[in-house]
Amino acid sequence: MYQYDKYDQKIVDERVEQFRDQTRRYLAGELSEDEFRPLRLMNGLYIQTHAPMLRVDIPYGLLSSRQLRMLAHISRKYDKCYGHISTRQNIQYNWPKLETVPDILADLASVQMHAIQSSGNCIRNITSDQFAGVAEDEVEDPRPYCEILRQWSTFHPEFAYLPRKFKFAVSGATHDRAAVQVHDIGLYLVRNEAGEVGFKVLVGGGLGRTPVIGKVIREFLEKKHMLSYMEAILRVYNRFGRRDNIYKARIKILVNATGIEKFAEMVEAEWSYIKDSALLLDQKEIDRVRAQFAPPEYDKDAAADSTFDDHLASNQAFAAWVDRNVKTHKVSGYRAVVVSLKAPTIAPGDVTDVQMDRLADLIDEYSFSEIVTTHDQNFIMPHVKQADLFPLWESLVEQDLATPNIGLLTDIICCPGLDFCSLANAGSIPIAKQINEKFNDMDYLHDIGDIKIKMSGCMNACGHHHVGHIGILGVDKKGVEFYQLTLGGSAENDVSLGDRLGRGIEKEKVADTIGQLLDVYVEQREEQESFLETYRRIGIEPFKERVYPKKNLEEKVVASANY
Amino acid sequence: MQIIKDKKIVDDNWQRFVEITADEILPTGDIIVPFAYWLDNKKVLLQRDSRLGVCIDGDDETEEVAKDIEHFDLIALDFPAFTDGRAYSHACLLRERYHFQGELRAVGDVLRDQLFYMQRCGIDSFQLREDKDMEDALNAFTEISVKYQSAADGAEPVYKYR
Numbered sequence: 001m002y003q004y005d006k007y008d009q010k011i012v013d014e015r016v017e018q019f020r021d022q023t024r025r026y027l028a029g030e031l032s033e034d035e036f037r038p039l040r041l042m043n044g045l046y047i048q049t050h051a052p053m054l055r056v057d058i059p060y061g062l063l064s065s066r067q068l069r070m071l072a073h074i075s076r077k078y079d080k081c082y083g084h085i086s087t088r089q090n091i092q093y094n095w096p097k098l099e100t101v102p103d104i105l106a107d108l109a110s111v112q113m114h115a116i117q118s119s120g121n122c123i124r125n126i127t128s129d130q131f132a133g134v135a136e137d138e139v140e141d142p143r144p145y146c147e148i149l150r151q152w153s154t155f156h157p158e159f160a161y162l163p164r165k166f167k168f169a170v171s172g173a174t175h176d177r178a179a180v181q182v183h184d185i186g187l188y189l190v191r192n193e194a195g196e197v198g199f200k201v202l203v204g205g206g207l208g209r210t211p212v213i214g215k216v217i218r219e220f221l222e223k224k225h226m227l228s229y230m231e232a233i234l235r236v237y238n239r240f241g242r243r244d245n246i247y248k249a250r251i252k253i254l255v256n257a258t259g260i261e262k263f264a265e266m267v268e269a270e271w272s273y274i275k276d277s278a279l280l281l282d283q284k285e286i287d288r289v290r291a292q293f294a295p296p297e298y299d300k301d302a303a304a305d306s307t308f309d310d311h312l313a314s315n316q317a318f319a320a321w322v323d324r325n326v327k328t329h330k331v332s333g334y335r336a337v338v339v340s341l342k343a344p345t346i347a348p349g350d351v352t353d354v355q356m357d358r359l360a361d362l363i364d365e366y367s368f369s370e371i372v373t374t375h376d377q378n379f380i381m382p383h384v385k386q387a388d389l390f391p392l393w394e395s396l397v398e399q400d401l402a403t404p405n406i407g408l409l410t411d412i413i414c415c416p417g418l419d420f421c422s423l424a425n426a427g428s429i430p431i432a433k434q435i436n437e438k439f440n441d442m443d444y445l446h447d448i449g450d451i452k453i454k455m456s457g458c459m460n461a462c463g464h465h466h467v468g469h470i471g472i473l474g475v476d477k478k479g480v481e482f483y484q485l486t487l488g489g490s491a492e493n494d495v496s497l498g499d500r501l502g503r504g505i506e507k508e509k510v511a512d513t514i515g516q517l518l519d520v521y522v523e524q525r526e527e528q529e530s531f532l533e534t535y536r537r538i539g540i541e542p543f544k545e546r547v548y549p550k551k552n553l554e555e556k557v558v559a560s561a562n563y
Numbered sequence: 564m565q566i567i568k569d570k571k572i573v574d575d576n577w578q579r580f581v582e583i584t585a586d587e588i589l590p591t592g593d594i595i596v597p598f599a600y601w602l603d604n605k606k607v608l609l610q611r612d613s614r615l616g617v618c619i620d621g622d623d624e625t626e627e628v629a630k631d632i633e634h635f636d637l638i639a640l641d642f643p644a645f646t647d648g649r650a651y652s653h654a655c656l657l658r659e660r661y662h663f664q665g666e667l668r669a670v671g672d673v674l675r676d677q678l679f680y681m682q683r684c685g686i687d688s689f690q691l692r693e694d695k696d697m698e699d700a701l702n703a704f705t706e707i708s709v710k711y712q713s714a715a716d717g718a719e720p721v722y723k724y725r
């Protein structure tokens with residue numbers, strides 16, 4: 001993985017001291033609340049319901065065991081012994097004291113980490129495919145480009161105060177696991193007809209209040225122009241994006257208002273001036289960064305092992321875990337393991353200090369000391385030998401990290417919601433709990449199969465509800481929590497935004513309502529169809545009728561009375 | 564009045580007019596007028612024998628300003644709020660695309676913690692908001708010494724030194 005050199009280290013060290021001084025000036029009354037807010041946000045520090053919340057960047061989700069141990073240490077020393085993995089592959093601490101944040105940043109800097117631009121109206125942490133580097137369907141490893149973008153965007157002077165936040169995702173695979181199409185800028189590594197690898201560039205996607213699917217602005221961009229083209233897009237946005245209304249300030253609104261053709265013209269015009277400037281990316285730098293993502297030294301004989309098959313045949317629980325939580329790897333004899341942070345009794349995405357320490361030991365032993373956070377709030381151990389799967393599984397079971405539910409109903413994406421977030425309209429964690437309590441029969445979950453439930457506690461959509469097969473959005477109706485359901489969303493290649501099912505559901509009935517939706521699916525599915533496939537075939541009506549039967553009856557009565 | 568220029572606190576004699584009424588008589592000496600006023604009063608302004616500056620805000624098109632750029636000794640960029648980042652792009656464009664050699668001055672809601680960014684975008688003088696301490700603000704220029712990306716300050720991306 002990427003190792004800081006003296007320049008990278010210096011910038012995070014200097015940032016720690018800069019923020020220490022900003023915090024001091026704030027506490028001394030030299031900076032007003034309004035003046036300090038953007039500064040602390042640009043360092044991932046929110047003021048939340050109970051305490052500040054600190055969001056730490058995990059660039060493209062990748063962590064070493066040393067970094068993971070530090071994250072555990074921070075949670076113990078400054079917080080309540082746990083952290084929360086966010087949908088942007090970052091980690092959040094819910095209880096640090098403001099005065100201690102500079103010390104936390106210093107601890108992070110000691111392991112080449114930071115919280116720079118993890119919030120604020122600037123370019124945020126760049127996310128990617130959690131299987132980057134090990135996926136079989138990869139054109140090229142996207143992480144070197146994420147790292148180059150990370151460096152380019154860090155303290156970019158022109159784009160420090162954009163109209164609104166700005167999110168990048170980069171994928172190098174044919175299967176989009178990084179929700180590229182719902183980002184402000186999405187990049188796919190693709191091969192053109194000449195056989196060269198470059199980028200397909202999308203712009204203006206995003207969730208939030210107005211969900212929009214990104215549009216292709218350029219089919220093929222040469223790698224050497226990556227930075228200049230990004231700079232052209234950002235400059236057009238910085239100049240012309242709306243600043244009068246924060247709900248209309250994202251780039252998607254600008255792209256929709258101008259139209260993608262016109263917007264593309266503006267970008268190309270801007271780009272024509274800067275494409276051969278100092279922004280031209282040196283191949284030497286690409287090579288330098290790529291070399292740091294070279295694959296580890298895999299064991300050539302890994303596939304020769306037979307113990308794995310023996311365990312599979314003799315241990316059902318192990319086999320069930322392998323079936324759901326173990327994924328293919330481009331190297332024969334290796335697998336990528338998903339560590340489930342979705343055990344029934346914990347808030348989705350939470351991980352304790354003890355678990356983090358143990359995971360750090362396990363990746364030292366089994367995964368070349370690397371682990372990856374995922375946007376669906378789990379971890380991946382990217383390089384596990386098949387012979388090691390069984391002992392690894394046993395260790396994960398001990399830590400309650402082996403729930404065999406990846407991709408199933410209880411592998412819920414869930415934002416912090418009302419329990420922690422000051423913007424929330426409704427709780428998300430209690431709903432996740434309710435769902436886990438109702439659907440606690442593993443056989444039933446396996447029968448239902450692949451389904452993505454995504455939940456946000458307000459319109460900001462941190463839980464990506466629009467792109468859940470079932471989306472759940474918390475709303476507040478006169479002080480009471482209600483939940484609006486959407487069906488049929490997807491963030492993958494077949495991207496779509498969910499359709500609204502109908503009026504909000506009472507809090508107590510959310511899990512029961514999901515049960516009704518699943519009943520419809522089970523009754524109507526054909527052969528191996530997934531929930532999403534059935535939904536796309538039969539449409540929303542059968543689901544509506546099941547959930548709101550009385551109202552439909554009344555509507556029919558009213559309708560017939562009109563005749 | 565004192566301002567920060569080239570990273571030092573200096574005395575300054577430019578007089579800036581935010582609004583100018585039709586019958587107002589402008590004093591002698593170096594003046595900064597709104598860009599819109601320049602557009603309407605070019606002739607008169609060109610006859611003065613003092614230095615001339617214009618002030619632009621986020622809504623002004625840099626392309627328009629660039630057409631008359633040879634007449635300006637100073638261009639002031641107004642930050643109506645320190646969180647309004649449009650002037651950063653204006654500054655970059657004026658320096659890099661239109662090769663403006665005169666003084667680029669930040670005015671308005673200009674605070675210490677943005678000076679680093681402003682300076683990197685080619686702004687070389689700063690009229691700090693009145694209630695702020697200028698001595699203290701000078702620290703802003705030395706806090707971060709590594710520049711990952713090229714910008715209008717002429718810095719090369721740090722990777723060139725690697």
Ligand code: SF4
Binds near residue numbers: 421457461
């Ligand atoms: S979706 Fe709303 S409630 Fe949930 S974390 Fe985001 S802002 Fe908070």
